[in-house]
Amino acid sequence: MTLSEENYLKAIYHISDTCEGGISTNAIAEKMNTKASSVTDMIKKLSEKGLVNYKRYKGSELTAEGKLIATNIIRKHRLWEVFLVEKLNFTWDEVHDVAEQLEHIKSEKLIDQLDEFLGFPKRDPHGDPIPDKDGNVSDNADVLLVTLDKNEKGIIVGVKDSSSSFLKYLDKQGIALGKKIKVIDKEPFDNSMKIRIKKEEFMISQQIANNICIKK
């Protein structure tokens, strides 16, 4: 597995999570910040290797083997993120870029021992589940904040967007994993909402509410 192949598999896996069916070449190109023609080339190679199913003009999807490789990389990514936050004093908005590099380190013992060293964590600093070695991912039955109605309550358990700017915004507002949240009011016009966290009330836009995961 080259670094590039691994990144393609991971991208396809992540896209598959959101939309159903065969993944379009353009969707992959957009996620990878590359051109569709490059994607076609790589997809062909991965298809040769039996890691994706591909029919010309019909899009692609991961095989079982491809999916296992993808989840393994995601497992490594998220374990490293936990390590960086728990052991090396990184904040949750700083870890992603470094984890993008660390996820490609090849050593089974390394990742097993890291897992143990961290106490077999179940989730990464952004609330995302850490796959096990066989590729099983505990799918969260969580719900987006935007779907809560007026007066509903819940606990913040994750974020969908892990960009530094978004996470820093959350920090500034005092929005963090584990906090209790209540929807005080909802503006139908733009779907913005007034929320309460720890007795403080403030407005957030729909875009924000769209990227916060809640357990009711």
Added chain:
Amino acid sequence: MTLSEENYLKAIYHISDTCEGGISTNAIAEKMNTKASSVTDMIKKLSEKGLVNYKRYKGSELTAEGKLIATNIIRKHRLWEVFLVEKLNFTWDEVHDVAEQLEHIKSEKLIDQLDEFLGFPKRDPHGDPIPDKDGNVSDNADVLLVTLDKNEKGIIVGVKDSSSSFLKYLDKQGIALGKKIKVIDKEPFDNSMKIRIKKEEFMISQQIANNICIKK
């Protein structure tokens, strides 16, 4: 810096340690397990970038800038080796290959925090000094075991060969860093020697004695 460029700089740095003057193209090729023609190409590129001084047919040596990059990679390599042994239960013969990968991870904060997390170690699991951020390496005034005379004593402080097979041999013989050692007898014919460690006496060949560093 690409991965390949970094590895070349590191190789040149390590060769410079042993022999003096300009490093020959062939020496680099041998260390990197590549061909001389590939080395010439890369040396030219590094020369363009001001990281090595190079004159056709005259060999190459690192500039101050090139040396700083090299020591920084070695710093990372050795810190990761400490991490693997101290925190993740790796043995000293298992760490090198993983550290070869980890040394290329780019994040200043990562390595600073790792250094602190490990308690600012001075040496790696093989007794090699860990360079500081400015490229200063505490050069050891240590001596090779092979140079000790009959009845001389010392403490084992390092190994020159970090190959798995050599380290496993040492483990089997009970030879480890920090142990006191005494030369009981020396065979002039083949330079093998009888040594004592913790009341146990046994023979070792010159090749072994050549790769063990001693502080008298």
Added chain:
DNA sequence: CTCTTTTTTTAGACAAGACTAAAAATTAAA
């Protein structure tokens, strides 16, 4: 059902890094 727009694939080119084979420079030998 035909024409247009969008998506996807092909064809051809390029940069990085490596290799082989051959030429040039240096070093060693006679």
Added chain:
DNA sequence: TTTAATTTTTAGTCTTGTCTAAAAAAAGAG
């Protein structure tokens, strides 16, 4: 000091992964 051996460089090729431009297929509009 000429010749022979060795070292180093050049020339040309290959693979990986990327790109642009153009062709082909699929999807949408009227």
